[in-house]
Amino acid sequence: MNISGLNLPLRDEKPRQHGLTVLIDNGLPIEYFKDMVNSSAEFIDFIKFGWGTSIVTGKLIEKIECLKENNIDYFFGGTLFEKFLSQGKLDQYYLYCKKFDCKYIEISNGTMELTNKEKANFISEFSEEFNVFSEVGQKDADKADETTSSDWIEFIKEDFEAGATKVITEARESGTSGLCKATGEVRMKIVEDILTSSINIKDVIFEAPNKTMQSLFIKYVGSNVNLANISFSDTIPLETLRLGLRSDTFYLVNFDWGSIREGQK
Amino acid sequence: MNISGLNLPLRDEKPRQHGLTVLIDNGLPIEYFKDMVNSSAEFIDFIKFGWGTSIVTGKLIEKIECLKENNIDYFFGGTLFEKFLSQGKLDQYYLYCKKFDCKYIEISNGTMELTNKEKANFISEFSEEFNVFSEVGQKDADKADETTSSDWIEFIKEDFEAGATKVITEARESGTSGLCKATGEVRMKIVEDILTSSINIKDVIFEAPNKTMQSLFIKYVGSNVNLANISFSDTIPLETLRLGLRSDTFYLVNFDWGSIREGQK
Amino acid sequence: MNISGLNLPLRDEKPRQHGLTVLIDNGLPIEYFKDMVNSSAEFIDFIKFGWGTSIVTGKLIEKIECLKENNIDYFFGGTLFEKFLSQGKLDQYYLYCKKFDCKYIEISNGTMELTNKEKANFISEFSEEFNVFSEVGQKDADKADETTSSDWIEFIKEDFEAGATKVITEARESGTSGLCKATGEVRMKIVEDILTSSINIKDVIFEAPNKTMQSLFIKYVGSNVNLANISFSDTIPLETLRLGLRSDTFYLVNFDWGSIREGQK
Known part of the structure; x- marks a missing residue:
């Protein structure tokens, strides 16, 4: 694929x-959806049908x-799980997911x-029937402000122990809550505390809906960080960030997964 | 259509x-335009060909x-009406609208x-020849600042009396003038004064080009508020907001049009 | 083409x-790319395959x-040139450009x-083998802050003397560095100094990735200013700005290239 001759960070197939x-589909029209998927499938691992968009x-x-x-x-999206739950209809959510042949489910x-x-x-x-992606973090900006590093780490661990395959850290589509402040600034102290905890960072997926967040996680965690809430139009731009082909990550060195904890210092 | 089993607010067919x-087309390419329209026609009532884009x-x-x-x-778009007017060519605007078989016209x-x-x-x-959508509000931020609730209400009523089918409140594509301050903040006092006036809110269309404004109007006026300047990519996201399927309007209760004025309190 | 009867600024064929x-393609899917190009080719002079997106x-x-x-x-994009250069592989960049039959190359x-x-x-x-578009300006906000009008003018002239066909002024895709401050504000003093220098403004291309910048350059330099880093979705909106068909440039008068220096006063 890379016929350029450039040295680029390695990416698994x-x-x-x-x-x-993990891309987010917020209700794209069908032909555009297929166009992007068919053009760039090698760079897309999962699609989340965002919040309750699948209903309409x-x-x-x-x-x-x-x-x-x-x-x-x-x-x-996890919001759909919560909507069914709020109406006391989780049985129907189970059937809804089965009807669409889901292997994965998000619980938030x-x-x-x-x-x-x-x-x-x-x-x-x-988790008895599905691979569960759980989500940690609050959409409400005030509640998100009150959540400490210890809370984040405790909740992530509790989710893994309960059977989650991956844990997703909340940032919304706007990057203004969860791991982000309402201003959009990333709560770096919490990120660092998660990275230096005993959590296996390979099983964490960071919502990173904008270039600033994507660049930041790539620089801190490496080219092969797991990222979610990526808009369809950012599929290729994100891949170039991972590969050091854009100014923001130009001097990226290939990341050594073995030394991840040392790597943060 | 709703095969989910969820209780959702009612929407008319x-x-x-x-x-x-009311979506705004700012000059989308033809296949993408048709893709969105064909995918989501049930959620789209009108398309505005924004400002003078139809010319090019x-x-x-x-x-x-x-x-x-x-x-x-x-x-x-109303700006096209104003452009013809500014050149003393309203007769040609009439012909232009007839040539494209318009039943509706925006006057601003x-x-x-x-x-x-x-x-x-x-x-x-x-209004002798067309259904007129009139627009109230200034695109210039300074002029918009000077317009009071009384002005808004007076202008809206004057437009209805002159024969407007619907009155649209200005916010631009950016949500930074008209009913919005230059910072993007909605002038809530004016909105509340309009809602509690004798104006029939069912005949008002609010320009609401972003999620914050859409959520706000849905929460204040209800799922069935009329909204305009919706980008094509927000067609499905807006419908989920109307139905309480997104976090921002998750606890939305179905709106009772009969009690609209009481509903604001 | 213009069947409206309106008086509009003249545009060359x-x-x-x-x-x-100059549009920027950041990795659009193929059908959407062709859709926009086929719909609006008359308004598009160049496509830049942004930064290293062509690789993926x-x-x-x-x-x-x-x-x-x-x-x-x-x-x-110039960043790709820099990437090859940083790895000591300019020979391979030459071959890469030849392989894709490039007549133009950006050097930054x-x-x-x-x-x-x-x-x-x-x-x-x-420039012995390609038409060179050179770029002046820093992507790093701090470095960009330190660059004076004299620097800009000296660098632009040096690039022309070295054989550049056109010189592009940096603003990124975000409009937050180069000719822009990190806040997005345009460094107007530098723009004015460039406009009133002996530089032939017809050979300068301004990166103008948002409506504010596009409107500003059109008002200062005229309908026929050269603009780059235009997103695909802004193709038609930009053309309406050039023609005075949008509120932001509604009162635009046709620009007289002969009086460009006087025109700034």
Whole structure:
């Protein structure tokens, strides 16, 4: 693929275990959706059908067929899980996910009042049937302000222990809550505390909806950091950031996963 | 359509009288335009060909044919009316609208120095041949700052009396003038004064080009508020906001139009 | 084309020497790319394959064929030149550009530590084989702050003397460095100093990635100013700004290139 002769950071082939790119579909029209997926499938690991968009998106089945043809997996946004839960209809959410042949499910408490312990119980339950991506972090900016590094680390660990395959850190589509302050600034102290904890960073996926966040995580964690909430139009720009082909990560050195904790110092 | 089993706010079928979504086309390429319209026609009531884009957009006739097939109506941006007026060529604007078989026309004074009374005279004149959407509010941030609640209410009423079918409140594509301050903040006092006036809010269309404004109007006025200047890419995201399927409007209760004035308290 | 009857500023037909619009492709999917190019080729003079996106973009050859059919020229972003240079592989960059049949090449020092004199030497060298678009200005906000009007003017002149066909002024895709402050504000004093210098402004291309910058340059330099880093979705909006069909440039008068220096006063 790389016919340029440039030395570039190594990226695993799909299906890969880390260096994951999770796009978010917020209800794109079908032909554009297929156009991007068909053009760049090698750089796309998962599609999240954002929040409750799957309920109103036309041609959902056609989208899913396109993903299957391109070996891309998919799941519905955690807000949809919470919506069913808030109406006491988790049984119907189970059926909804089965109907669309989901292998993955996202379980979150970003909007509802739900303790991490309660969320962990749902992770246990659903992990019997699905690969669970759990989400840690609050969509509400004030609540997000109150969450400490210890909380983040405790919640992430609790989710893994309950059976989550990966844990996603919240930042929304706007990068203004969860791991970000309302101003958009990343809570770097928390990121550093997570990176230097005993959490296996290869199983964490960071929501990083803008170039600033993407560059920051690539510089701190490496080319093969797992990133989510990537807009369709950022598929190629993100890959160039991973490869040091854009000014923001121009001097990126290839990341040594073995020395990750030392690497942060 | 809703096979999820969730309880969702009720939306009328098209053609509907309120709960209107007016998209703005700023010159999209033809295939993408058709892709979105064909994918989501049930959620689109009108397309505005923004400002003077119709003059330079290729394939305008093909776009209009696509809209007719999908029972979506259309009109040209008010700035184009003002451009013809500024050159003393309203007769040619009449012909231009007829040539493209317009049933609707937008009449505004957002850019030109034109009193609301003068604008109302044009509304009277054009309403003999077209359904007139009039626009109230200034694109210039300084002028917008000087416009009081009384002005807004007076101008809206004057436009209805002159024959406007609907009145649109200005916010531009950027949400930084008209009903918004230059900072993007919505002038809530004016919105509340309009809502508690004798104006029939079902005949008002609010320009709401971003998620913050869309969420705000949905929470204040209800799922079936009329919204305009919606970008094509926000078609599905807006519908999820109307239905309480996104965090921002998650706890939305179904709106009772009969109690609208009480509802604001 | 203009069947409206409006008086509009004159624009040259393609191929034109000024009034150039240079779009930036950041890795768009192939069908959308062709859709925009085929819909609006008359308004597009060049496509820049931004930074190193060409390395990872699928269907690059198909994109280039589409451009050739529409008489649109193209080049790779200056950051790619710098990437090859940083690895001591300029010979391979030469081959890379030849492989894709490039007639134009961009040479910059926006990211690397490279004096303008050193950059000028590369301009001389590559101008024997290519039309060189050189870029002046720093991507790093702090370095950009230190660059004075005299620096800008000296560097632009040095690039022309070295053989550059056009000189591009840096602003990035975000409009936050180079000729812009980190806040996005344009360094107007520098722009004015360039405009009133002996530099032939017809050979300068201003990066103007947002509406504010586009409107500003159109108002200061005229409808036929050369503009770059235009996103695909701004193709038609930019043309309406050039023609005075949008509120921001509504009262634009047709620009007299003969009186350009007087025109600034």
